[in-house]
Amino acid sequence: MTKNKIDFVDLGVINKKYKAKYFNLLKKIYDGSTFIKSKYNSILEKQICKIFKCKYSLCVNSGTDALIIAIKSLGLGNGDEILTTSNTWISSAYAISLNNCKPVFVDISEKYLQIDESLLKKKLTKKTKAIMVTHLYGNPSKMDYICNFAKKYKLFIIEDIAQSQLASYKNKFVGNFGDIACMSFYPSKNIGAVGDGGAIICNSKKLIHKATNFANYGSTNFKDKDHKIVGFNSRMDEFQAAFLNLKIKDLKKNNHIRKKLAKIYDKKCDTLGIRRIHVMPQADSAYYVYPIIVKKRNLLMREFKKNDISSQIHYEIPIHLQTAYKNTNKKDLKITEQVSKNILSLPFYPGIKKKQIERIFKVIQKNKVLI
Ligand SMILES: Cc1ncc(COP(=O)(O)O)c(C=O)c1O
Numbered sequence: 001m002t003k004n005k006i007d008f009v010d011l012g013v014i015n016k017k018y019k020a021k022y023f024n025l026l027k028k029i030y031d032g033s034t035f036i037k038s039k040y041n042s043i044l045e046k047q048i049c050k051i052f053k054c055k056y057s058l059c060v061n062s063g064t065d066a067l068i069i070a071i072k073s074l075g076l077g078n079g080d081e082i083l084t085t086s087n088t089w090i091s092s093a094y095a096i097s098l099n100n101c102k103p104v105f106v107d108i109s110e111k112y113l114q115i116d117e118s119l120l121k122k123k124l125t126k127k128t129k130a131i132m133v134t135h136l137y138g139n140p141s142k143m144d145y146i147c148n149f150a151k152k153y154k155l156f157i158i159e160d161i162a163q164s165q166l167a168s169y170k171n172k173f174v175g176n177f178g179d180i181a182c183m184s185f186y187p188s189k190n191i192g193a194v195g196d197g198g199a200i201i202c203n204s205k206k207l208i209h210k211a212t213n214f215a216n217y218g219s220t221n222f223k224d225k226d227h228k229i230v231g232f233n234s235r236m237d238e239f240q241a242a243f244l245n246l247k248i249k250d251l252k253k254n255n256h257i258r259k260k261l262a263k264i265y266d267k268k269c270d271t272l273g274i275r276r277i278h279v280m281p282q283a284d285s286a287y288y289v290y291p292i293i294v295k296k297r298n299l300l301m302r303e304f305k306k307n308d309i310s311s312q313i314h315y316e317i318p319i320h321l322q323t324a325y326k327n328t329n330k331k332d333l334k335i336t337e338q339v340s341k342n343i344l345s346l347p348f349y350p351g352i353k354k355k356q357i358e359r360i361f362k363v364i365q366k367n368k369v370l371i
Pocket residue numbers: 062063064065088089091092134160162163183184185186196197198
């Protein structure tokens with residue numbers, strides 16, 4: 001790493017604070033030899049419920065697993081259709097397909113880049129059973145409208161809060177609007193682990209019981225000899241749970257830092273005339289990443305690279321244009337396709353220095369023709 005390099009996310013900086021405490025815990029865990037279904041897991045599940053203001057939570061192996069298990073717990077399958085977005089990480093579609101359901105992609109709004117709720121009705125068929133709402137980039141979707149719509153047409157709501165931990169809409173945390181919600185603890189997430197991890201949250205005892213079964217070989221009890229349902233293994237190990245117990249305590253504080261940083265970025269974008277993503281009125285974003293929309297993305301990325309600045313694309317190929325989804329609906333996804341060509345995420349994380357932010361925007365200013 002060169003001295004002046006600006007990382008997209010610097011996990012060394014973000015996780016530095018936990019190192020000494022975690023290394024102490026590692027020794028205890030190693031000597032304790034529990035490893036799976038440990039006290040650290042139950043403490044983490046309790047902390048999640050308290051912080052996210054939900055009744056139940058279950059820690060699993062990844063955000064992808066959480067989504068797969070959530071759909072399974074709702075009893076969906078057999079070609080049931082789930083309305084969702086194509087501009088997101090591919091896991092959401094995989095979770096739908098792996099449950100023998102069909103993802104039906106709905107376009108996003110130009111201003112917020114979230115599911116365009118006004119288009120939901122057009123995609124509705126007799127087979128539609130659920131809406132999977134991904135609050136992307138930390139930004140909440142219009143949940144009052146979506147909840148009313150789901151109620152009217154008797155649809156389940158699965159919320160993907162992988163990128164929006166503690167984002168809120170009308171003073172309610174996302175993840176609490178639907179039937180079940182899933183999050184990821186992928187290292188760069190607002191609460192990132194030191195490996196893979198995920199969690200399911202909900203307010204239904206029945207659903208969390210089903211999810212717990214699925215995630216533990218089809219039984220709730222470690223010692224069960226008779227397995228009642230077909231399940232698999234998606235348990236979070238003790239090493240991740242112990243780390244997350246330390247980090248989750250700082251989630252609110254870190255989100256606050258992200259919000260303050262986003263205000264600085266917003267101001268700079270507005271001054272330079274850079275197209276940015278807006279947060280809906282009455283919503284509070286978790287600011288997972290900071291994307292902008294530019295005219296000549298590849299050239300701007302090249303300029304960043306020349307200046308030792310990392311940038312990333314979220315997401316370059318929409319799901320409906322991925323080879324794995326060559327047979328899905330491709331119609332009416334104009335904004336999704338436009339955005340995928342022009343979106344670019346800037347380096348952004350708690351701990352990034354003012355000096356570094358100045359340098360990022362100086363490069364943009366110097367290359368104004370590209371935005
Ligand atoms: C929106 C979204 N959903 C689902 C996932 C999948 O989570 P995981 O990587 O933990 O499987 C991710 C990310 O990594 C994500 O960003």
